Amino acid sequence: MNTFSFSKTVALFAGVALISGAVGGGIAASLIQPNQINQNGDPSRIIEERAFVEESDTIAAIEKVAPAVLSVVATKDVEVFMNQGRDPFFNDPFFRDFFGIPEQQPQQQQPETERLRVGGGTGFIIQEDGLAITNKHVVNDPQADYSALTNEGVEYDVEVIARDPVNDLAIIQLHEKGRRDEERRTGEEREFGPKPKNMPKVELGDSTKLQVGQNVLAIGNARGEYANSVTSGIVSAIGRDIQAGDSSGQFSELLTGLIQTDAAINFGNSGGPLINLAGQVVGVNTAIDAAATGIGFAIPINQIKPALESVAKHGRIIRPVLGVRHIILNEERAAQMKLDDLEYGALITGDRSRGEFGIIPDSPAEKAGLRIDDVILEVNAEKIDENNELSMIVREHAPGDTLRLKVWRGGEILNITVTLEEFSEA
Known part of the structure; x- marks a missing residue:
């Protein structure tokens, strides 16, 4: 369940706006007026001050959002085959001849099941009771179990509440661990544990206010190994349409109205937040162009808000x-x-x-x-x-x-x- 890669069929479906907005939105640029340089005569100092302000905003935004970011893990009982009744040492032709041991006949491999990690991604909490958002392709296997790890290392069971039928979006609910583990051991049907309380949550922004050139940050579980990795970049374009597919080639979906960014969206970042320097979530990281560098895509948060309202009202996403x-x-x-x-x-x-x-x-x-x-x-x-x-x-x-x-x-x-x-x- 890796990050989507940009499909080569994009040209067929894309209604791509080549110029989607005016260049602007640099958060610190407005701090400097043209006459300031003339007044103090030290342009290098002004540049340093501007960089300091931008760095401070970046750090503050990360500190605000990171506690609510989750590493989502998929586990599944996978059938494996074990060799039975064969000794590789004594089946060597030299040792068979030397010791007079007849050749061992291979026995049929016996299938066994082993619980393995089969995928992963990122998510983020939007309510204090552990309601969270991730990508649909991160939690798309109905046979898998899902868990989530917080920034502080606390693990929760994950219940998939709703999968969006027309967008790469899923709503998930965190539950305290314990009951699902017992269910797997006994084979009995048991409910999830209780919902957590007082969880850190993100603030949702307004993606309609994004401008090309605006600074953004992507947070995610890079490559499924490096939790809460942060990359920075700008909004490269707005309103992109792509035909996206997963690495297995089994899942393809038309995604529209996306944010394009050059902030690195690594494999495993799927479902993580794209945030502005105010620490507000403006998008959900979902896809990359695997054949290029610095081309990633996020679903605007304003596309997701109606889905959240639908789940609150109907218990599912109605489109x-x-x-x-x-x-x-x-x-x-x-x-x-x-x-x-x-x-x-x-x-x-x-x-x-x-x-x-x-x-x-x-x-x-x-x-x-x-x-x-x-x-x-x-x-x-x-x-x-x-x-x-x-x-x-x-x-x-x-x-x-x-x-x-x-x-x-x-x-x-x-x-x-x-x-x-x-x-x-x-």
Whole structure:
């Protein structure tokens, strides 16, 4: 369960905003006015003071967040095979001939089970009772048991409360250890232990206020070995879309509206917090471009807040679904696809070679009559473009909501009404 790697199929799905914001956000830059250098005549001193302020903010932010960061570990009973009835020493041909020992016939290997660590990642606590956030791919194995280690070395059992059906997000609950261990020994069904109390928790920030160039810090369980490792960088871009997959190739997911950062997100950092210099969590580290250096991605915290509200209200994460795969058009991309009349919109497309339908069977989109190669121009009179993506608009609604779509089809403009449904992984 390592950190996601950036898929080579990104170009197919990405509606990437090449310029996502104005350069800015350096937290200490505003401390220096142009006339200060002229007044004291010592620019080197001002630079030192600015560096000191930035370092102090960085240290304070880490000290504020680190106590609430968790190392998440997955363990599982794994079948192993043991050689039975064979002595490697006396099965050597020289010793068999010398001592007159007949050749040993290999016996069938006997399977045994051994409890092994099979994965890991990072998480962070958001409530004093131990409710926490991590990535879905960190806790995606229903056959595994999960535990979490705090910054102080205290271990807790982990209950997976909810997995987001459309995002790489999971909500987990810490429990005091003991009962789960007894359950594994006896095979009896037992409840988790009690929830902890007075746990340190993070402060959630506002990811909509992020600016390109702003300083950020990533905290995580680097490579599953170095707990609470901290890396620093800047926000490189906002609003990135990627097709991400895990290292096994068995898990792939379209992630939209991500924060791109050059703060190193190492393997094992999945689910860790991306924070600003005020010590507020602005994102959840989730993916890296394995073929490059300094390209990592985090889910904006504002995408996650509705999921937390859904769990508090319904006990699970409820997401609406439209049921289309699409790419976001701009003037250049539309020209490449010979859609010269269009400069924006969401082009419905799929990849048959990968078994990916442009229109998901039995989805609201199919029921409403949408087709492959349709371009959704507007939703409820909101224009769809790189700064206002279709998936983000859908995510702002609830199952049962009705959307009015303005659709381009082969040169004609159609008005189509569609009713969103609850996403189901079945």
